[in-house]
Amino acid sequence: MDIKMEVSTLKGVGPKLTEKLNKCGIFTIYDLLLYFPRDYEFIKSDVDFDEIDGEEKQILSCRVIGYDRDIKTKNGKVLSTIKFDYNGHIVLGKWFNQKYIKNTFKMNNTYDLVGKFKKIGKMLEVVNPMVGCNDAKKSEIIPKYPLKGDLNDRVIAKLINEALDKVIITDNLPKYILEKYNLLDLDTAIREIHFPKGKIELTSAVNRLKFQELFTYSMKLLLLKNNLRSSDGISFQWHDELVKLKESLPFKLTDAQTNVVRDILRDQKSKYSMNRLVQGDVGSGKTIVALIAIFNVIKNGYQATLMAPTEILANQHYKEALKIYKDFDIKVELLTGSTSAKEKKRIKELILGGTPLLVVGTHALIQEDVDFTNLGLAITDEQHRFGVEQRNKLINKGRRPDVLVMTATPIPRTLALYMYSDLDVSIIDQLPPGRKKIDTRFYTDKNRMEAYDLALREISSGRQVYIVCPLIEENEKMELNSVETLYEELKSDVFKNVTVEILHGKMKPKEKDDIINSFKEGNTKVIISTTVIEVGVNVPNASVMIIENSERFGLAQLHQLRGRVGRGEYASYCILIGKANNNKTKKRMEIMTSSTDGFFISEQDLKLRGAGEMFGLRQSGDIGLVLADIYEDIDILKCSRYEASKLISSNERENVKLCIEISKSIERYSRYICFN
Ligand code: ADP
Numbered sequence: 001m002d003i004k005m006e007v008s009t010l011k012g013v014g015p016k017l018t019e020k021l022n023k024c025g026i027f028t029i030y031d032l033l034l035y036f037p038r039d040y041e042f043i044k045s046d047v048d049f050d051e052i053d054g055e056e057k058q059i060l061s062c063r064v065i066g067y068d069r070d071i072k073t074k075n076g077k078v079l080s081t082i083k084f085d086y087n088g089h090i091v092l093g094k095w096f097n098q099k100y101i102k103n104t105f106k107m108n109n110t111y112d113l114v115g116k117f118k119k120i121g122k123m124l125e126v127v128n129p130m131v132g133c134n135d136a137k138k139s140e141i142i143p144k145y146p147l148k149g150d151l152n153d154r155v156i157a158k159l160i161n162e163a164l165d166k167v168i169i170t171d172n173l174p175k176y177i178l179e180k181y182n183l184l185d186l187d188t189a190i191r192e193i194h195f196p197k198g199k200i201e202l203t204s205a206v207n208r209l210k211f212q213e214l215f216t217y218s219m220k221l222l223l224l225k226n227n228l229r230s231s232d233g234i235s236f237q238w239h240d241e242l243v244k245l246k247e248s249l250p251f252k253l254t255d256a257q258t259n260v261v262r263d264i265l266r267d268q269k270s271k272y273s274m275n276r277l278v279q280g281d282v283g284s285g286k287t288i289v290a291l292i293a294i295f296n297v298i299k300n301g302y303q304a305t306l307m308a309p310t311e312i313l314a315n316q317h318y319k320e321a322l323k324i325y326k327d328f329d330i331k332v333e334l335l336t337g338s339t340s341a342k343e344k345k346r347i348k349e350l351i352l353g354g355t356p357l358l359v360v361g362t363h364a365l366i367q368e369d370v371d372f373t374n375l376g377l378a379i380t381d382e383q384h385r386f387g388v389e390q391r392n393k394l395i396n397k398g399r400r401p402d403v404l405v406m407t408a409t410p411i412p413r414t415l416a417l418y419m420y421s422d423l424d425v426s427i428i429d430q431l432p433p434g435r436k437k438i439d440t441r442f443y444t445d446k447n448r449m450e451a452y453d454l455a456l457r458e459i460s461s462g463r464q465v466y467i468v469c470p471l472i473e474e475n476e477k478m479e480l481n482s483v484e485t486l487y488e489e490l491k492s493d494v495f496k497n498v499t500v501e502i503l504h505g506k507m508k509p510k511e512k513d514d515i516i517n518s519f520k521e522g523n524t525k526v527i528i529s530t531t532v533i534e535v536g537v538n539v540p541n542a543s544v545m546i547i548e549n550s551e552r553f554g555l556a557q558l559h560q561l562r563g564r565v566g567r568g569e570y571a572s573y574c575i576l577i578g579k580a581n582n583n584k585t586k587k588r589m590e591i592m593t594s595s596t597d598g599f600f601i602s603e604q605d606l607k608l609r610g611a612g613e614m615f616g617l618r619q620s621g622d623i624g625l626v627l628a629d630i631y632e633d634i635d636i637l638k639c640s641r642y643e644a645s646k647l648i649s650s651n652e653r654e655n656v657k658l659c660i661e662i663s664k665s666i667e668r669y670s671r672y673i674c675f676n
């Protein structure tokens with residue numbers, strides 16, 4: 001049987017069932033076999049009469065010995081009873097409203113009945129029992145599938161059973177890997193994950209498939225990153241004016257910043273290209289580190305580029321660069337989606353001409369027609385907002401430029417290893433001096449006024465306030481409504497005597513820019529915004545962050561938002577308004593109110609939400625993990641990553657071909673499983 005064949009080619013699959021299966025994403029035999037159970041029911045079979053307890057489901061082989069007459073019950077149902085024999089005990093099987101059930105059970109035949117068997121003296125009674133699906137095997141572990149509509153587990157199991165009878169699954173992991181890690185072959189693993197013989201077999205099957213997932217994904221990432229690993233790069237000298245630049249800064253670098261700058265300068269000098277990740281919590285001062293690195297590159301006569309995920313942030317970096325470089329004759333340009341065509345043309349020509357300069361920008365930078373002649377350093381800020389592919393595109397704008405990746409969402413170390421496995425890592429684990437801990441509180445709706453009172457008090461002592469409404473992903477219009485409604489309400493009531501502005505993604509870049517500027521200059525006191533201000537925005541005078549519907553945000557995102565305050569010398573507050581209607585939410589809010597350590601928070605976020613859901617990861621493209629959990633399965637990850645990188649670096653042609661195939665695979669396991 002060909003694996004690509006439609007499910008409708010299986011016995012008993014008519015148009016109706018096909019449609020139901022399609023709704024579950026099952027179109028082909030292949031989809032069906034990869035439709036893994038989400039859970040299992042562990043059922044004992046053929047236990048002694050004494051062990052039957054009526055509490056847990058059990059499977060008993062029962063022989064039909066007679067049929068009772070159907071009875072109408074008081075509430076109008078039809079009760080059909082069939083009598084069975086189980087090891088000398090009578091079993092009454094009872095079904096409601098299933099008139100034709102008797103046709104299923106033939107006199108004197110034996111069936112595996114699954115259900116809760118109650119004792120009535122020496123007899124047993126079972127209501128609506130199911131018939132075991134895999135007749136002879138009598139599995140004690142019943143798969144539970146993620147079902148939609150009125151499909152049931154039995155139907156799926158039956159189809160899978162039938163499909164498995166007709167295919168042989170050829171392995172596609174090299175044999176030495178299977179042997180080394182004692183992994184099941186793929187054929188067995190797929191069979192066992194659906195119909196495990198026992199718990200041990202189930203674990204082995206799951207492990208094998210987890211290995212598969214993590215291996216495939218590691219390989220994909222490694223291949224993407226492989227082109228960074230080019231051996232020779234540019235060797236930059238340490239320019240004399242670096243010292244002068246450092247002396248001119250408005251503050252002294254923290255020790256952590258100094259160390260990271262040192263790492264970077266060392267990379268710059270080396271004849272290999274730099275591939276470095278700078279991780280630092282919000283407010284730890286990554287921008288200045290980038291500006292120092294850029295300075296040295298430009299002073300060496302090369303070009304540098306700094307890509308940020310939003311225009312607001314790109315603007316801010318642009319201005320910061322102008323400020324920091326004002327005495328140093330460094331050319332800085334800004335290229336974003338809203339740069340005028342004429343201006344764009346001018347900047348592109350400059351870039352193409354090879355003039356040493358810094359170009360700060362957004363995604364506009366990676367568009368096709370921006371060509372650097374002389375790119376020495378490519379930096380992405382807030383890397384977690386970009387995909388790996390976008391980072392690669394930026395890098396490919398030059399010939400072996402140095403690469404610096406900055407991320408503010410601290411990623412748990414396990415994940416960093418996974419996502420940025422080919423980068424060297426520097427961590428800024430220290431905040432600039434004088435920062436006060438941000439006082440974080442969780443308020444339900446009825447304490448809302450307290451939050452506003454606090455805001456008003458802060459405003460009267462000269463500070464400023466952010467109020468953020470959640471992003472409602474599926475519905476931009478609703479998002480707009482919620483922020484606009486709140487704006488209208490507050491402007492005409494609580495904040496009627498202060499300048500309040502609204503900010504959201506649908507505004508023109510110029511409008512956004514004006515509002516941010518007015519806030520930076522202290523003219524606007526309150527910004528009511530969607531999450532457009534989430535990353536990077538830096539207004540040290542702001543001291544209050546109020547977050548509406550905080551339960552809708554991920555922890556990493558809340559931490560980012562909170563990071564908009566506490567960036568100066570003032571005591572700052574973050575008020576989370578929301579509902580804590582379940583334990584998970586309560587737990588999450590507790591984490592926020594008790595910690596301001598981004599690393600800790602992201603670890604907790606990962607634990608509570610699972611990696612696939614983690615903010616940032618979701619945006620890095622399809623992570624493609626169904627069974628494996630990066631956090632829980634770190635040991636499998638390590639092994640599979642090691643083997644993947646070994647396979648990639650080996651020169652055998654076959655291996656290279658395999659690697660490319662795997663990296664191309666978009667579907668979970670496609671190309672990775674061959675069926676005969
Ligand atoms: P992030 O790491 O979140 O990108 P920024 O680079 O925006 O942080 O810096 C946050 C704020 O801290 C800025 O106002 C910046 O000028 C200031 N800052 C950075 N480094 C220092 C330092 N060593 N001492 C004092 N303030 C600093």
Ligand code: MG
Nearest residue numbers: 286287408536
């Ligand atoms: Mg930043």
